[in-house]
């Protein structure tokens with residue numbers, strides 16, 4: 025059902041969960057750590073999503089896993105995304121997500137990665153009339169009393185129209201919102217997202233549809249809203265190292281951070297990530313983020329290269345502050361907020377592993 029969205033800061037609902045804004049931060053494996061989700065919320069995302077966690081647990085032969093999901097009350101409303109192929113396991117995983125604090129359980133039916141699809145999970149769940157996918161939705165929706173949502177692609181093969189069959193089936197099976205990334209799984213991230221398909225899905229179901237794919241500016245967000253009638257826009261790659269994109273959408277104005285703001289936010293992200301992953305893992309995890317942040321502001325080209333070689337986050341911070349000395353005062357102000365995270369003391373760890381391979 026088409027929605028006439030007045031403002032991306034509108035409150036809306038998925039089932040009985042109130043979402044304070046129509047900008048949703050995408051689930052991204054290897055990116056959507058707690059620090060990223062918190063940053064998204066601070067910059068106005070109405071809903072944030074975890075990266076996908078495996079319903080199969082550590083025992084699964086094909087699945088290499090890396091870590092457990094940590095979630096806390098200040099991230100809420102939070103969607104935890106699960107993937108798997110077995111309805112019983114998925115139902116049990118969903119119960120665990122809710123016990124750990126998830127407000128919504130999202131089912132991954134878009135992951136194009138072979139390691140995942142060959143187990144019958146991810147994008148293959150929209151195939152063959154979406155029969156297996158619908159059984160999973162039904163099992164999960166029966167298992168939990170929070171809304172269950174599905175994130176999918178147009179289908180597996182190029183040109184596939186499986187979404188048009190799958191969407192109504194998932195709604196009938198109990199899904200209370202659908203996210204469509206209108207590329208095929210075969211496409212991975214090449215080509216463009218065809219949001220005429222999003223408009224089609226909106227016309228086929230009455231639950232809210234969230235549009236995902238290539239929304240990287242205010243202009244694009246408004247064009248997708250107007251041409252599809254979707255209930256919300258999901259931002260993925262556009263928010264990497266650029267939480268100001270979220271803010272610009274929600275506040276409907278250009279937000280161009282200066283060097284000091286970029287460095288202060290980057291340092292905050294570094295510190296929160298160290299708090300979450302520990303120094304050693306954070307150093308490697310953060311390397312891709314350095315390049316992403318330095319696309320904002322105006323920094324010498326050599327800085328990106330320098331950051332990618334540093335072995336400690338203290339050196340990263342020193343290099344960043346040397347490039348924007350004025351950020352020192354901003355960082356000092358943030359310190360208290362970061363320290364306050366420890367006072368919250370409400371972190372829950374979900375006993376389901378995050379996948380090494382992800383996508384959707």
Ligand SMILES: Cc1cc2nc3c(=O)[nH]c(=O)nc-3n(C[C@H](O)[C@H](O)[C@H](O)COP(=O)(O)O)c2cc1C
Nearest residue numbers: 050051052053076205236237238260261382383384
């Ligand atoms: C690095 C990366 C990891 C991703 N991981 C997931 C995931 O775990 N689950 C999922 O449903 N989608 C995943 N996606 C897909 C995104 O959520 C989103 O649908 C897609 O990137 C298109 O949106 P964008 O153009 O705004 O990035 C991932 C995308 C990227 C780039």
